[in-house]
Amino acid sequence: MGAGIAEVLARGGLAVVGVEINEDALERGRGHLKRSTGRAVQRGRLTEEGQRDILGRVTFATGFEGLAECDLVIEAVPERLDLKHTVFAELDRVCRDDAVLATNTSSLSVTEIAAGTGRPTSVVGVHFFNPAPVMKLVEVIATVRTEPDAVSRVAELVTSLGKTPVTIGDRAGFVANRLLFGYLNHAATMLDSGHATRDDIDAAMRTGAGLPMGPFTLMDLIGLDTCVQVLDAIYAESRDRRYAAAPVLRELVTAGLLGRKSGRGFYSYD
Ligand code: CAA
Numbered sequence: 001m002g003a004g005i006a007e008v009l010a011r012g013g014l015a016v017v018g019v020e021i022n023e024d025a026l027e028r029g030r031g032h033l034k035r036s037t038g039r040a041v042q043r044g045r046l047t048e049e050g051q052r053d054i055l056g057r058v059t060f061a062t063g064f065e066g067l068a069e070c071d072l073v074i075e076a077v078p079e080r081l082d083l084k085h086t087v088f089a090e091l092d093r094v095c096r097d098d099a100v101l102a103t104n105t106s107s108l109s110v111t112e113i114a115a116g117t118g119r120p121t122s123v124v125g126v127h128f129f130n131p132a133p134v135m136k137l138v139e140v141i142a143t144v145r146t147e148p149d150a151v152s153r154v155a156e157l158v159t160s161l162g163k164t165p166v167t168i169g170d171r172a173g174f175v176a177n178r179l180l181f182g183y184l185n186h187a188a189t190m191l192d193s194g195h196a197t198r199d200d201i202d203a204a205m206r207t208g209a210g211l212p213m214g215p216f217t218l219m220d221l222i223g224l225d226t227c228v229q230v231l232d233a234i235y236a237e238s239r240d241r242r243y244a245a246a247p248v249l250r251e252l253v254t255a256g257l258l259g260r261k262s263g264r265g266f267y268s269y270d
Contacts (some may be wrong), residue, residue, distance in 0.1 A: 001104055003032035004132030010057040011133070012161040017059050017066045026060045031056060036133060056264040064090040071096075072157065074126055075105040079229050084108060085116035092118050100150045102126040106177060107233040110170045111143040116172050120145040122152050127174060130222055139174045140167045160222065172237035177230050181243060185231055187215035188246035198266055216266035220259035224266075 002018065006029070009016045020026040037054050040046035046054075059066070068113050079084050083104065091101050101123050102114050114123035125141025136160045137243055142151045168175055180181030187201050196204070202214025204246060211218075219227050228245050234241040241243040252258075252265060 001128060001130065001132060003029045004130070004223060005074055005076060005104065005128055005134050006058055007033055007036055007054065008128070008161055010054045015057050015059075017061060019061050019066060021064055025252045026062060029128060030060060038119065054221045055213070057127070061213070064094045066119075068072070068094050069096065070099055070102045072102060072154070074102045074104055077106050079226070081108055081112060084113045088123075090115060100124060100154060102154060104128055107172070107175075107229040107264050109233075110141045111145070114143050114145060122150055124150050124153055125170065125174070128156070129176070136162075136164045137176060138163045138165050139176060140165045141170050141174060142167060143170045173230060173234040173243075178234060181227070181230055181234060184215050184219055184227065185243060185246055185249075188219070188249050191216075192248045203228060219249075220265040220267055220269075222259065223261055224257065224259045226251055228253050 002020070006016045006018045013212050018026070018029055020029055033055065035216060037046060041048055041051050054243045073095060075084065075091070077087055086106070088101065088103075091099075094102065096117075099115065099122065101119070103123070103125055104127060105113065105125060106127060110123065110125040114120035117123060118155075120143070123143065124146050125139065125143075127139035127141065129135035129137055140151060140155050140158065142148075155165040155167055166175060172177070173179075173181060187205075190196055190199055190201060198216045202216050205211050205214045213221065228249050231243050231245040231249070232238070235245070256262060257264045260269050263269050
């Protein structure tokens with residue numbers, strides 16, 4: 001998600017600093033950006049010069065110091081609250097006082113992340129959808145502490161990037177995942193109970209409901225670990241059994257089959 005978000009910002013003409021945990025991760029991010037913009041060139045959606053400009057706007061670093069001059073920081077580290085708190089403590093230390101600190105979390109509470117900083121009024125959720133360069137929606141999440149000015153600055157930026165912001169409160173699953181994951185989990189439960197096969201369920205939703213992807217293809221794209229994290233978060237808040245993750249999802253995650261990113265999930269990607 002980090003590389004996808006960096007691409008969106010750079011395509012919008014902004015200078016971006018991509019921070020990763022180590023050189024290997026930076027290389028993966030750089031490769032992701034090159035491949036994604038390269039595909040746009042191949043499809044005639046972007047000129048080679050345009051690609052060079054986009055890549056030239058992104059600098060990479062492995063330390064937080066490079067973020068000192070940024071107006072906006074979007075955190076996209078793995079979904080662990082302790083990790084988010086560590087990252088936000090560093091942001092607190094290095095970022096300008098007027099910077100907006102955003103999290104792309106899809107399953108954690110923005111309020112809890114903000115509470116771990118010395119400046120909760122500057123913290124917003126900025127939730128992109130996968131693949132970030134393609135999907136138009138960005139959920140902008142305001143906590144009870146967020147300054148309205150930080151929310152409107154982010155919503156304006158999102159609009160200027162050609163995306164559609166919806167501004168909402170901090171509830172597990174926000175809006176889109178709250179609705180989407182009831183459906184995705186139901187599909188996994190139907191598979192578990194032998195109601196229909198993976199391929200038939202995917203085909204039914206693609207060709208019968210006009211969705212771009214069936215639920216199993218989509219869960220593989222999202223990442224099955226992320227799916228379980230989102231479901232657990234919504235279930236913990238709502239106690240609604242529709243969000244109790246289907247056993248097959250947990251089984252695949254435990255087995256390390258996380259979807260596209262690990263080469264196998266509901267499908268294999270060799
Ligand atoms: N990165 C960048 N661009 C990508 C891409 C990627 N990973 N995957 C596809 N694209 C681009 C292609 O280059 C192509 O661009 P052009 O039209 O400009 O040529 C366009 O997207 C369409 O791609 P394809 O023709 O290859 O394939 P497609 O028509 O099947 O579309 C898709 C692929 C956009 C992923 C489409 O299948 C789709 O919209 N799927 C549903 C995705 C979705 O629902 N995402 C939300 C998941 S929920 C979430 O993310 C929230 C969360 O917190 C978990």
